[in-house]
Amino acid sequence: MKRATSEKKSVDGDALALRNASRKVGFQVTIACAIVVVVILVAIVLFIVSEVSLPVLLEPAADPTILDINAFKLLRASAVLGAGLIVLAGLLSWFVTRRAVKPLGDALRVQRSFVADASHELRTPLTILDARLQILQRGLPVGDPSTEVVAELRRDTETLIRVVNDLLESAEGAAGQDGQAGDGSELGPAIDAAVASMDLIAARASVKIDVTQPAGIWTSLSQMNVQRCLVILLDNAIRYAPEGSSVTVDVSVERKTVTIAVRDRGPGIRGIDPSRIFDRFAHAGSAADGGSSGTGFGIGLSLVRDIVVRKGGTVGVVSSSPTGTAIAFTLPVTRP
Known part of the structure; x- marks a missing residue:
């Protein structure tokens, strides 16, 4: 390479x-x-x-x-x-x-310094709390009435850990500075890994993920960060997608850039101007399941913007209507 x-x-x-x-x-x-x-x-x-x-x-x-x-x-x-x-x-x-x-x-x-310091301080106790909940969960006998409550506590803890990690990456800019950031990566494996990691969540929501992509496309972003951005966009799209619908991932190449677009069949962006959904801590309308939109904390899409912009790319809302929303990010194409 x-x-x-x-x-x-x-x-x-x-x-x-x-x-x-x-x-x-x-x-x-x-x-x-x-x-x-x-x-x-x-x-x-x-x-x-x-x-x-x-x-x-x-x-x-x-x-x-x-x-x-x-x-x-x-x-x-x-x-x-x-x-x-x-x-x-x-x-x-x-x-x-x-x-x-x-x-x-x-x-x-x-x-940013304050957010980074606070995130560092919170990550360790949350990790310890999650480990203790795992021990408690494994020690519960079969049929114990507390099993479901402990499982919910673990899910809440994992959500908090993800939020803290997102805050830390957003504050420190670590997402775009991994060791192989200058080498770039092939899109195919990164997209496949992101889709595979979200398949279970999509299945629970009765949503199908369809992917259309050409082979052999390399970009300036590392595989870890391509996967990170796509997971955030897929998570956002699945939350909005109605039961029984599909979320599509389309990859297109034009000259020296590649565009990755994620489309859902949801009700569109509501309660906020589409141009502001990438602002940190911004919130849109309700998700398809009645919960909060996006990651629920207004951090995920902001993190996508930070990651993509650092590598000379762009991100934005392609379209938003009552028939669905399309969000895409564009990156420079590189050669292996």
């Missing part, structure tokens, strides 16, 4: 959002400054034309004592000055906005 000659710098999702905000604000300030400069230029031109007739402007002065200023030279100088002012305004606005959003970036870093 061909190794990458240079490692791409990891891109933090929040840092990317801040950069985009800075660029947007800077662009708006630049447009405003450009309008002002254009208005000034137009005013200068109108003033000159109103003061001197056009034929006189285009002819050199006959009297040598009169200052000779060619109209074209004056207009050209004004245009150059205006363009320079626009460029300067753009640079200044970019600098000012970067400084303006810096405190927000610092606040986000503090928030």
